[in-house]
Structure formats: C-alpha cells, structure tokens
Amino acid sequence: MAERAIAQDTPELRARWGNFAWSAENVAKAKEIVGRYPEGRSRSAVMPLLFLAQYQVGAETNTQGWLPIPVMEFIADYLGMPVIRVLEVATFYTMYNLAPVGRYHVQVCGTTPCMLRGSDDLIEACYRRGMRKGHTSPDGLWTFTEVECMGNCASAPMVQINDDNYEDLTVERLDHILNELVAGRQPKTGTQEPGRHTVEPIGGPTTLTDMVSDNHDYRGEWG
C-alpha cells in the first residue's frame, strides 16, 4: 500500500486554506447531510462531509481534491467534535486524499484477481509515463497510487481515475485512455471490452444457465 501521510501544517497551508468555508451550493448540501442523522448524532455525518469538502477542494484546484488540515478543522468545528476524531476517520479511509493530488489521480488495483489478469503490466505502463507510486508527477498531471481491490474483479484488471472506473484493461487500452485524458477528452468509462456492457460473463453464462429464461428453482437438484 502506498504510504499515506497528512500534509504538513505550514503557515502557507494555513494561508491558503485557513478560511475554508462551504461554497454557496454546499452550504445547503451539508445541512441536508447532517439532517440525515438523528438529533445529537451529527458526528455520524463526518464521512459524507469530509467527502463533500474534498470535492469542494477538488473543484477549487481542478483535481479530485484532498483534505488540508484547516479543512478538517473546519469540519470538526462544523460538527462540534474533537479534531483528532476527524483526523482518525480521514486517515483510516483511503478514499480521502491526505495530500494534494494531480489533475488525474490514477489508482491501479494490484490485488490478486487484477494481478492475475495483468495489473503488473498496467503499473509498468504508468511508470513509463513517469508516474511513481505515492507521488504526483512534476507536471502536476498524474498522481499514482496502487490500491487494493475496488470490487471490479469480474472485469479485472481495472484502474480508477478520479471518479471513473476503467475495466478489462490491457496496456494498449490504458494508454489510449491516458492519451485521451491528456488531450482533454473524456474516454468511455467502465469496461473496455468490445461488446461487453458491464460485468456480464464473456461468451454467455456458464453457470445457472436455467435461470436465463425463467426463475428456475434449483433447490430440488442439490444433493
């Protein structure tokens, strides 16, 4: 797993993010989120609010966003909870970025199913473009992270870039996607296998075939 560390608390950081506040649109959203939880349990909103804040930072920096210390303090204050508890949540979940990310946050899954289906090659392809694990490329275009299973094993190997998944990848397909992104175009998301829609079995079902046409009851056949 990539090394994660909270971005240093510096005067510059404070100057940039010290007066973070919800954008006009997020004011209402944050209220709505807190409203989902019972009275006195507003702390439960910490996860969606951190995510909202990360998005807002992302919108301001034209990236996926991340969570500077002053922003986490803002959330703690907003929910009236100790900031160390906010920090615990933010550092626990890897979907919160603790340091600035580049224009595209490339998260390659390296867990067993993806690895068996060639994620090592994808990682190599990323390295050829100058990406390094846990780092942002000097041009600010890429942040590269190797992650654990993203739940797309049926269409492995896969890569998540900002908020989109790209599945059934080969080195060529990944290269195409990255080229498109560099060119400012939005490549097709999801599976890259021609003819495949989502994660349905390639070449038709091989199990539970009787279920394809009607609701077949298999229970009598177990034994």
Next chain:
Amino acid sequence: MPKVTVDGQEIEVPNGATVLQACELAGKEIPRFCYHERLSIAGNCRMCLVEVKPGPPKPQASCALPATEGQEIRTDSEMVKKAREGVLEFLLINHPLDCPICDQGGECDLQDQTLFYGRGASRYHENKRAVTEKYMGPLIKTIMTRCIHCTRCVRFSEEIAGVDEIGALYRGEDMQITTYLEQAASHELSANVIDLCPVGALTSRPFSFEARPWELKKTLSIDVSDATGANIRVDSRGREVLRILPRNNDDVNEEWISDKGRFQADGLIRRRLDRVWIRRGGKLEAALWDDAFAMIAGVNAGSSVAALAGDLLDCETMFAAKKLLGALGSNLIESRQTGMAYDVSNLAGVNFNTSLAEIENADTILIVGSHVRWEAPLLNVRLRKAVKRGAKVFIVGPQWDPTYAAEFLGEDAGVFHDLPSHVTEAFGQAERPAVIVGAGGLVAGALGPALAFAQQHNLVRDGWNGFNVVHTAAARMGALMLGFAQKGGMADIVAAQPKLVLSLGADEVDYSQFPGALKVYIGHHGDKGAHAADIILPASAFTEKAGTYVNTEGRVQFSDKAVFAPGDAREDWTILRALADTLGVSIGFDSFDQLRATMIAEVPALGQEGLAHYGALPLAPRGARATGAIAYPIKDFYLTNPIARASETLQRCSAELLHGQDFAEAAE
C-alpha cells in the same frame, strides 16, 4: 445471575459480566493487553482468547463476550494455548527487541506474557515496522515503534480525562498513536497513560533511564499535592525518591493520580533545607542546632507563641506542635494560611460528606467557587462520571473547562441567593442533589448560604448527604480535627502579636503581619516561608516520615517513611520534642509511637483508617450572605506547593503547558 462452568468449575456470575470476568471470578488468570476494568471494552488485542461452548468452534475474545447461562468456558485447552501463542507471535512481529534499553522492562505486560506464551525464537524474517516518534509533552516519553495498538491511552484520554487529545491515525499495521499535530498532552491526569500502556511505548520522561523497577524500594504513601489524598506508592533507591505511582483505591483515587502528585518527586531533592540557618543582619548564615535553640529560648516568649501549619503536614507533626504550645500555655494554632475564617465548630459543615466515590451517583450538583479540575482533579473525574450518568452540573464562579456539560451561572457569589428558576427546579426534582463549596466559595462567604441551601433543598436525606466542601490542602481536615483554627482565622493570631512564631512548613502565610516576632521555619524546602524566617530548622518532607493524613472527605489514611531526610534534616516531631526540652516544658512523649498513641487518645478518629464521622450538619447561620466576585485560589496548577515549585519537571509543565513556552524543538 447466570451460571457458567470455567474449566469444569461451576460458578455464578453477576448479570452483565463478561466471560473474562467470569474466568477471573473462578480464579483463572486471563492474559490481556487492551482490556482494562476502568475503560470501555475495545477487544482489539485478541490476547484474551478462550474456548466457549456453545458458540462457533473457534477461540473467542473473552473480554468482549457476555457471560450467559450454561456456558462452558475452557481457559486451559490446547486450542486456547495455541491461539494465545499465535496472537503473541503476531504482536511480536512488529515489536522491537529492545527490552534491554526499554524503561518498561521488568514491569511490561508484553514481556511477562512472552514468558508464558512466547516462542523461543522468531520466525519472522521480513522488515519490522518502525514508527516515527511522537511528541506528547514534557511528561510522556514516546517510543511508538513499541506500540501494540491496544488503544488504552486513547480510551483513557477520551473517557476518563475527557479531553480528546490522543488518537489512532491511519490503519492496520500503519496505525499510529499520536496527539493532534503532536501537541503536548496537557490534561492534569495525562500521565496516567504511562501506567496504562502495557508496553514501553509511553513511559515517564523524567524517570527515563533512571532505574529498573526491581532495584526500587516500594513504600505505601499518601499524596499531599491536593486534598483528595490519593493513594500512592513511593519508589526509592538509597536516599532518593525516584518516582511516584498511584495505588488502587476505589474509594479515593481509583487508580489514577494527578500529574502534579506524580511528578513532584524530583522536587524532593531540590531546594532542600538540609542544615540549620540563622538570619543575622538580614542574611542567612549556617548555624548549629544548639545556637538556634538558644536563640529561640532567648526571646523568652513565654506563652506568646503561635504555630502555623502548612498545607502538606501530617497530623503527628501538628499534634506535636499543639502539645508544645499547650505546654507553653498558648493555643494560638492555625492552619488556614491565607486568612480564611469559616466556622469550624462542627466539622460536618466543612467536610466532603457525600464522599468521593458516592458523588458519582449525584444527579444534580451545584459547585460554588471551585475550579475542580485544578483543585481536585480526581474529584473532577468522579463528577464527569456523574454527568455521564445523567447528572446536571451548575457552577458559580469564573469559567473553566470542566470536560463535561455544565452550566456556568455567573462569577459573583451573590448568584447563590438568586438562582435561576431552572436550577431550583432541578434541585426540587433531584433524588440525590449535592452542593460542593470550594475555596473560592469559602472566601466569598458561601459556606453559610450553602448550609441554608442544603436545608432548603433537603440535601441530607435517607442514606444521602449532599453537602460538600472541597479543600485544597492535604493537611486541612487533619488540622481542623486537631483544632488548628481560630475563630477569626489568621487575623486572631496576628492580633495576639505572638513573640515567637513557629511556621510548620507554612509557605503561603504573609509574614509581614508578624513584624516583631521571631519567626522559626520548620520545614523542608527553601520556599516563601524560609525566605521570611529568622531561623530555619530543617525538617522532613512527606516521603521522609510516617504520618497520618485526613483527606477532604474526612478519610483517615496512613503513610510510611520511604527515605531518610537529607543532611541535618530531622523528622518534624523530633525537632518539636527537642524544642520542648530547650523551653523547659514536658509534652509527654519520647517516641513516635508514644506521640501517635497520645494523639489517638485525644482524637480517637485519627487512629482509625477510613472515614471519620462528624455527625449531623450544623444549622445554617441566619442571614449569612455570600458576596463578591469569586476568585479561584490556584493560579498555576503545577506550582501549588513548595515541593512542586522546586520540581524542574513541574516548572517546565507550567511554562510549556500553561504559559505556552515552546519546548517541542528541544525534545529529541
């Protein structure tokens, strides 16, 4: 009450008990790292595995499993043994092999358990985890690579101390324990995490590399840094006290002590008075005992003698002084150094009657003029528990952070006579109401009105006495039991213009009130009292003499002598005994045992460990009114007594934690 079998032995356990507790009741020791009786259950170390039927066919964490009717528990099966060995092996994977340089060595849970469940050698050949040091302030030294992620420290600071300052960041094997942005832990009880940490991740910074636990002589003693009378263990080597640790006493301190009580240890060897001094021409000169005694005899004071008792004194010293003065024909004895003059004709009226343990059960509490966190941190822990159980707390006095929900009603003591209706209503409905008067309240004259309040709201009812005074001086209740109080307080003593003033470690007295008197300071530290004295007779600190102490709830407790006093210093009572000879009077005892026996004969309660009984509350004086802005007596939590003021550790705490001086860089 469910019945369970533990290793074939059938026992009944209380409702709500866990399997771990059931095993303990059956006399089986269950190894554990994360479980702690006084903290919430975390269940994350997995060391306490046992086999339980019915249940899944795998070992279960006993600390987090409720005991239920008919369970068959095995703690001695092969499966349990193997499971524990497995857990331990995993814990040791990332634990450094640095016991020889670790301060926890000899009192480390991990070391002890490894002795029982450890393999002879490691099977792990990969790189071990390493964690960067985390700064936690002047008291707690951290070596976080040793942390086994039990989260006891996190739970303590959140649950007991009530300050969310320690947290667990990141996850899995990357988890790291730290304070927010590595700020110093600044709670008055912060150092208790040192005792809680089962390994050497959090150790005492001042005690680092000082000694091994097995080299130390352990003496049972009583803390004198405040009036709660926490039970402590004094660890010493040779003539030096090296550290102070809390002892378990559910009635008093549970198993915590304040940072001040713990770390004033290094003050015991600094600024000590270890020889006799006489002031000649405004300058102190070293002298002999005989010269000093001759000089005292020389003023021919007759019965014009006063004795002022300091805040740290044991009852024996005060009793000896009282006897001496009695023999000289004087009763000018006083212990309330700063001039307080509340009525002490009935001690129930100045006692913490509810008791420290019971106050947890109060449901409505009014605090008048006490910064409890600083004046009695261990009491604040109890109040916090009460609030967690639903108690409402109201405070009259300037704002401070109680760590629990409390409503501040105003700074002026007059508020007491004009309580908002929701407060009186709350008291009207309360089942176990309590009022707590602190030193600030006493000065503002709130004692009488508090008694009236107690009558009005029936604070004394069946099995419940809700009237409380919290003192700040460890010696106070003992002194009052021995009669160290004048009707008009210190002013009466001043008015009597004594020719000879014996100051028994009384450092808070304004000695300019005694311009004509010969002032003899009998004490242990070169502090304010010694600066004002004409003669200094070196005496013993609380660790250097056996003594009886009475805490703010009237609990009589005994303390033993840990080490000898330095240099020429003597035990206080021997000095007073010698003084009696010089002044040609007899005070009726020649040994400490005789002294104690005489004292107990006169005040029997002092011979009985436990709560003294003072009887019913006095009637409230008519028309007593509290007025004026309340001021708390403690301005600096860490420097309230001469020992603490001499302690380098506490001086640094004061500078860094209260006055914001930055030492973080200086720490390695």
